[in-house]
Amino acid sequence: MEQGRKYLGVVAHYAPDGRLTPRSIEWEDGRLYRIDRVLDARPMRSLKAQGTGTRYAVVIGRTRAYLYFEDSRWWLERM
Template sequence: MVYDESYTRERENEISRAHPTKVYVGVFVKITDEGKTIPYGLQWTDQKIYRIDRILDVRKAASLKAGGCGMRYTCMICGKKVELFDEEGRWFVTPAGR
């Protein structure tokens, strides 16, 4: 199968319109030899890349703002607290103020 980025972006846009409180992002992760997933950066919808400065907390949780359940990574990015969710391999954040 050939990876088609345009299809993926179109599909992500459709999903984001269906769930306006979720912003799906690309995430750079490290998988440890024990199988632990550690995110270290994310790519916002405008293609800008942000480094995760620190991970404050990791736990299985539901997104109360956007719905859905998965692993919640509470992170510091550019001096701001961000909740990053891994929902079965699809990553999203909830925009501030929602």
């Protein structure tokens, strides 16, 4: 695993207009967590994990997190 990154399985929806929206994440132990809200999505660089991709600011339960989509893989920035 690259520093500051946790690669995850993600269930996402591709809209007819091309928008990609993550719906849930699969944690490394197999547990699934529903993404309750996507607050923002924009191309952005991670200062903590040294990567660039589309950053999704998401809410999972009471937790806010940054989920990145880069080179066909999803990763969660470690807080």
